[in-house]
Amino acid sequence: MRLVIRNARRLDVENMAFVEDGPVVSEDGKIVGIGEDAAADVEIDAKGSFLLPGFIDAHVHFRLATLDFARLQRWSEVEFGIVMARLARETLLRGFTTVRDLGGDVEGLMRAIRAGMAEGPRIIRAGRMLTQTGGHGDAESGPRPVPTCACEMRHTAFGIVADGPDAVRKAARHNLRDGSDFIKIHVSGGVASPADPLESVQYTAAEIMAACEEARHRQTYVAAHAYSPESIAMAVENGVHTIEHGNMIDAGAAAAVARHGAVMVPTLSTYEAMDLIGRQMGFPAANLAKNSKVLDAGLRSLEIARDAGVTLGWGTDLIGESQSRQRREFAIRAEVETPADILRSMYVVNPRLCGLDGKIGTLTPGAAADMILTTIDPLENIAALGEDDAIEHVIHRGAVVGGGA
Known part of the structure; x- marks a missing residue:
């Protein structure tokens, strides 16, 4: 046509x-x-x-299809498929024709879009996120038996719990074999996870290097969820290419990101949405307190990164019901960035992260x-x-x- x-x-x-x-x-x-x-x-x-x-969002999560995390634990694949397909269609109608999915099994959704059974954007995906025991991506609830060996791994549709360099290497190889375009790891605490403080440092240098080596062997890279300066610096110094979020970055960590030629992908709209919608959905007080901390630090993190010469991408990290606020990211970033710089983040940096430079x-x-x-x-x-x-x-x-x- x-x-x-x-x-x-x-x-x-x-x-x-x-x-x-x-x-x-x-x-x-x-x-x-x-x-x-x-x-x-x-x-x-x-x-x-x-x-x-077409707009490009470099940080989405179609698998995280609702802010009601208790429901996520109970849904069948049929329920996931119905909601994920709706989220994908709504994303496309908002103008986002390409997205970079930062964690969770979206293979079925991608196949449905390719086959014409669902409408949605082009998806570049990390597959299941890699995390340590008790890390931000350790999503299983309830009591769990003590592992019988250090190499034992657990997984859900969202992530793989892998401890130690050998386990991390195997998990990375598994994802790459299954078609992941890049690897996602967690190196600090997060807002939505209940047990890990934001400032906690997750994974060791050896574990990070194992993931990065496997990615490099497949001509791709590792993205790292990171907030604290220590975790950000450790990640880029051991081979990570993109820092996701980075809200608590300081001048020293920003200098390290710039020195290693890494990219930071801010996701400021999600914290505003979590503050508004999370309260309505009964988010625990401890999670809301963590969210307030990163929300307050968000705009300053952009200024610190920009002053250090860090390359910035464009993402949102919105979850489930909050994904309707996707274009809100433009207005938030406009408080401290010029329109031209924001558009360069989306149209120049994001295509490189998607491996589609010159094509989108x-x-x-x-x-x-x-x-x-x-x-x-x-x-x-x-x-x-x-x-x-x-x-x-x-x-x-x-x-x-x-x-x-």
Whole structure:
């Protein structure tokens, strides 16, 4: 099918400016021409609206399909599938045509999208998260028997509990064999987990190096959930490529991230959402207290990282019911960043993290025909992209899928 979009102001990502250079033509899911007219199977008159590449969220969790974590423990795969498919469709309708899933089994969802049984974005996935016993990704509730050996591993649909370099290596190899595009580990405490303080350091240098070596052997990388300065520095010094969140980063840890050429992916909208929706859903006081700490530190972490020269990606980490707030991230980051810098995080950095540099995040011939039409000029008012009626059309793989959700 050939799609032709006329009279649009196209975002030139390289120069971060809008240009009016004629029709944008796509065929078979790819952009095939700019500025040259062509016969169309489907035609859109943009009437001067702004044409952007499809949005890219570099930190999502489709497996974490509800903020009611007790329900997550009880759901069958059928229940997961129904809710995950709905979340994926809503994500696409919000304009996110590519996402990077940071942990949990999403193989079935990806297969359903590829087969046309469900609508959703292109998914780049980590697969099951790797965590130590009692770490942020140790999601099993209730009493558990004492392991019979140090190498014993446990797993759920969310993660693998692996202690020691050999176990971490085996878990990483398992994920890579099963198709993970990269590896996700936890090196500090988290907000949603009940037993680990935010400041706790998780995994050792040897365990981190084992995961990173396996990733490197497969020409990919390791992403690490990390908040505290010590855990952030330990991660990048032992081979981790992306720091997810990083809210409690200090100048020394930021310098280490920059020195090692690593990337930080802030996810500020999730803490705001957790504060609002988590209270409504009965989040325990201890978890709300941890959330307040990272919420308060979020914007300052961006300033510290930016001043140190850290490369920043764009993510949200929203869970279940809060995923509807996905575009809110634009407005939060606009409090301390310029619109051009925010768009570079999404359209320049995120494609590299997805291994799709030049294929997504750009409106040039040969790239995927993933596009957004909006009446909002994001270089003037990027926060307005979060408004309910901000999106006129979403185009994914050359097909119009709807307006904003």
